[in-house]
Amino acid sequence: MGKEKVAIIGSGNWGSAIARLAGLNVSKHTDVFDDSRVPIWVFEEDFEGKKLTEIINESHENKKYLPGIQLPENVVAIPDLEEAVKDATALVFVMPHQFLAKTLDILDGKVNKNAKAITLIKGVEVKGADIHIFADVIEKRLGISTSALSGANIANEVAKDTFSETTVGYRTEEDGKLWQKLFQTPNFKVQLIDDVAGVSLCGALKNIVAVAAGFVDGLGYGDNSKAAIMRIGLLEMKHFCQEFFDNVKEESFLQESSGVADVITSCLGGRNKRVAEAFVKEKKPFDELEKKMLNGQKLQGIHTAKDVHVFLKERDRIGAYPLFDKVYQISWEDLPVAKLTEGL
Ligand SMILES: NC(=O)c1ccc[n+]([C@@H]2O[C@H](COP(=O)([O-])OP(=O)(O)OC[C@H]3O[C@@H](n4cnc5c(N)ncnc54)[C@H](O)[C@@H]3O)[C@@H](O)[C@H]2O)c1
Numbered sequence: 619m620g621k622e623k624v625a626i627i628g629s630g631n632w633g634s635a636i637a638r639l640a641g642l643n644v645s646k647h648t649d650v651f652d653d654s655r656v657p658i659w660v661f662e663e664d665f666e667g668k669k670l671t672e673i674i675n676e677s678h679e680n681k682k683y684l685p686g687i688q689l690p691e692n693v694v695a696i697p698d699l700e701e702a703v704k705d706a707t708a709l710v711f712v713m714p715h716q717f718l719a720k721t722l723d724i725l726d727g728k729v730n731k732n733a734k735a736i737t738l739i740k741g742v743e744v745k746g747a748d749i750h751i752f753a754d755v756i757e758k759r760l761g762i763s764t765s766a767l768s769g770a771n772i773a774n775e776v777a778k779d780t781f782s783e784t785t786v787g788y789r790t791e792e793d794g795k796l797w798q799k800l801f802q803t804p805n806f807k808v809q810l811i812d813d814v815a816g817v818s819l820c821g822a823l824k825n826i827v828a829v830a831a832g833f834v835d836g837l838g839y840g841d842n843s844k845a846a847i848m849r850i851g852l853l854e855m856k857h858f859c860q861e862f863f864d865n866v867k868e869e870s871f872l873q874e875s876s877g878v879a880d881v882i883t884s885c886l887g888g889r890n891k892r893v894a895e896a897f898v899k900e901k902k903p904f905d906e907l908e909k910k911m912l913n914g915q916k917l918q919g920i921h922t923a924k925d926v927h928v929f930l931k932e933r934d935r936i937g938a939y940p941l942f943d944k945v946y947q948i949s950w951e952d953l954p955v956a957k958l959t960e961g962l
């Protein structure tokens with residue numbers, strides 16, 4: 619069997635951090651991976667008067683989305699999506715969830731049929747009363763086996779090599795081991811579990827809880843309230859998975875980085891939490907704060923709150939998820955934030 623050729627699809631804050639690990643690891647595991655280059659697809663834009671791909675390829679730094687972090691020289695920025703995935707056998711999807719559908723439209727019929735994929739995207743696809751994890755969306759659309767990676771992973775910290783853990787929910791154990799080889803380092807520990815849905819759903823739903831935690835901080839309520847929001851949020855996450863998905867594993871919530879640990883890190887210092895806190899303190903709309911605070915990075919939590927609201931409404935189950943509902947109403951329906959904890 620030939621060596622695996624990796625391509626990274628997405629080059630934001632997390633995409634760049636994970637490209638760094640992949641670039642380092644393909645050079646370490648040359649028995650498994652083609653180490654000559656790791657293409658990273660970049661949605662082309664100008665930054666400080668120059669094309670972002672040129673900046674990345676000349677300075678080996680994504681100065682817009684991951685400034686101050688050196689990328690390995692084998693990570694090569696490519697603006698053309700088809701060219702980036704040409705010949706790739708191991709595809710890593712890592713982009714804000716709102717851009718996946720358009721990306722798949724372009725990739726449909728263009729990827730190697732023997733390739734496999736992993737998604738690091740945190741979100742869900744909702745179409746009325748139907749809900750899908752992105753691993754299933756990618757798998758169905760491209761016809762390739764797709765695993766999922768999610769965990770307590772604030773990208774800037776992973777990029778600085780401080781100790782972190784993550785979870786890969788794999789389709790086959792062999793796939794799991796491949797992804798572990800691609801991402802694991804002494805300071806980035808990759809655990810494996812046979813639970814693609816549980817890992818994916820934890821990553822999506824915790825972003826709603828993180829928005830609630832930001833509201834609590836904006837209101838100045840303190841640590842007891844934040845802990846209560848985390849506890850209630852985790853229970854709603856678990857309840858949601860068990861109600862609407864088959865065979866989700868308890869360990870994905872309680873033992874793996876994908877569950878409690880990601881709720882905690884996201885509620886302490888994630889972007890969703892930070893911008894939600896500013897929403898309360900500055901009384902400005904989310905889109906304005908996102909632009910001002912994140913320099914092009916994208917929020918996921920308020921969109922997932924809306925997606926989940928649409929789905930629960932169709933299923934007539936909104937009342938079973940009061941915290942998810944409060945986050946939706948405050949973010950999108952002008953419910954006063956002081957009502958966050960009412961009725962919880
Ligand atoms: N940043 C983190 O700490 C982190 C950690 C774990 C998981 N994640 C998840 O990973 C996913 C990707 O997050 P990220 O931090 O890499 O992205 P990001 O928030 O930094 O978003 C910026 C990216 O979006 C791209 N973009 C902007 N407009 C676009 C368009 N019209 N079409 C296509 N792409 C466009 C930009 O080119 C850039 O690559 C998200 O689902 C996120 O929840 C993020």
Ligand SMILES: O=P(O)(O)OC[C@H](O)CO
Nearest residue numbers: 769770771772888889890
């Ligand atoms: O910064 P956030 O809120 O998008 O969260 C980042 C990661 O998902 C934390 O694990």
